[in-house]
Amino acid sequence: MPHRPAQRIGPFALARTLAWLRLCAIAGQSVAVLVCAWWMQLEIPLLPLLVGIGLLAVFSVFAAWRLTQPWPVREWETVGHIAVDTLVLGYLLYFTGGASNPFITLLLVPIALSAAALSVRAILAVSALAGFAYLVLLYWHVPLPMPMHDESHGGFSLHVAGMGVNFVISALLLGFFINRLAYALRGQQLEVQRVRERALRDEGILAIATQAAGAAHELNTPLSTMRTLLPELRREHAGDALLAEDLKLLEGQVDRCRTILREMVAFGKAQLSQEPERLSVTQFIHGCLERFQLLRPEAEVTLSMDEGTSHTVLRTPPGLRHALINLLNNAADASASRDSNAVALLVLREGGWLQLSVRDHGPGFASTGELALLGQSQKQSGLGIGLALAEATAERLNGELIAGNTEHGAEVCLRLPLAVIADH
Secondary structure (H helix, E strand, C coil), X not given: CCCCCCXXXXXXXXXXXXXXXXXXXXXXXXXXXHHHHHHCCCCCCHHHHHHHHHHHHHHHHHHHHHHCCXXXXXXXXXXXXXXXXXXXXXXXXXXXXXXXXHHHHHHHHHHHHHHCCCCHHHHHHHHHHHHHHHXXXXXXXXXXXXXXXXXXXXXXXXXXXXXXXXXXXXXXXXXXXXHHHHHHHHHHHHHHHHHHHXXXXXXXXXXXXHHHHHHHHHHHHHHHHHHHHHHHHHXXXXXXHHHHHHXXXXXXXXXXXXXXXXXXXXXXXXXXXXXXXXXEHHHHHHHHHHHHHHHCCCCEEEEEEXXXXXXXXXXXXXXXXXXXXXXXXXXXXXXXXXXXXEEEEEEEEECCEEEEXXXXXXXXXXXXXXXXXXXXXXXXXXXXXXXXXXXXXXXXXXXXXXXXXXXXXXXXXXXXXXXXXXXX
16 A cells, blocks of 8 residues: 655654543543542542533643644644643642642643754743643642641552552653654655655656767767668669668668657656546557557467456546556566466456556565666666666555565556545
């Protein structure tokens, strides 16, 4: 399946992490308040605490709705979310002992999460807010009442138990959510690496295209010369039947080269115009096979296509035909290395995808399972650009190129989304 875009670490990733953390906080705070009030029978201000938790729940609904909106989450907005969480936590701590409450260290959690996703300025703002909240709670707070039973040691036991619970909660929260942010960072690094490799490959393709355009321009003159001289040579050696036949074949090959050059120019114009052809899958596939059979008349192509797929109308981009012909040509070369001319083409519609699978009877791909890099080929006479061009075409159409081995050889599957190439 196509890889999904990596989750980028930043304000949005942190805001989403805070949304999940906020739900955990609401559940944990509700349980803690109810346990202290009903089971431990502490005389805590129950109504103000439940009001604070309710306000946090209302804000969590707003924050969840905000994350579903299309406009981007800015850094200042994420800092605002952290500020709301910090103020609500400070409000709850005010009614439960202030800085003497063992859960005061939960003020450090937003700072730790911000350090992994925000700028230095934002981290300083979050740290200043948490520090201000701690300073206020240090001097202004409602003392935490002691348990009614075991008054001599109950306060110390309650504080130690709270410290233990706080340690477990802090460890779980920091470990889990920082791991999520680190995973997002690794995903972003992999995405940057893929973009860099894609840019290098596209740069190589552009260099090859530039050289090909220059070569096509230079080849036009000698081809025109040969096309002029060959008919004269045939007339001069009309008595030599064997030579005349060879000259006729050579003249046909020269005409074929001129046709290929004209098609290259036409393809370039079509690529610039960005106007795709509208063809049914049957017309597109048979057009590709006719072109391929002219290039490789010895190849024995087996076509398998279901009836439902054949009538699908495609908006065929200019490079798709060349990508498929390149795959067929590579398959023919692979089969020829094992003294076989068999090539199979399977056309299948799977959900919202069009699959073009090309199979050969060759030696298969190397055990690494990776496609060849641009300019590298496993064939002695190969240029190493066929698979690279096909992969570039697939990525440009939001598709993918999958290579693997079968019992008899190799299989390359070009998967394209119908939402991009189908004519709706």
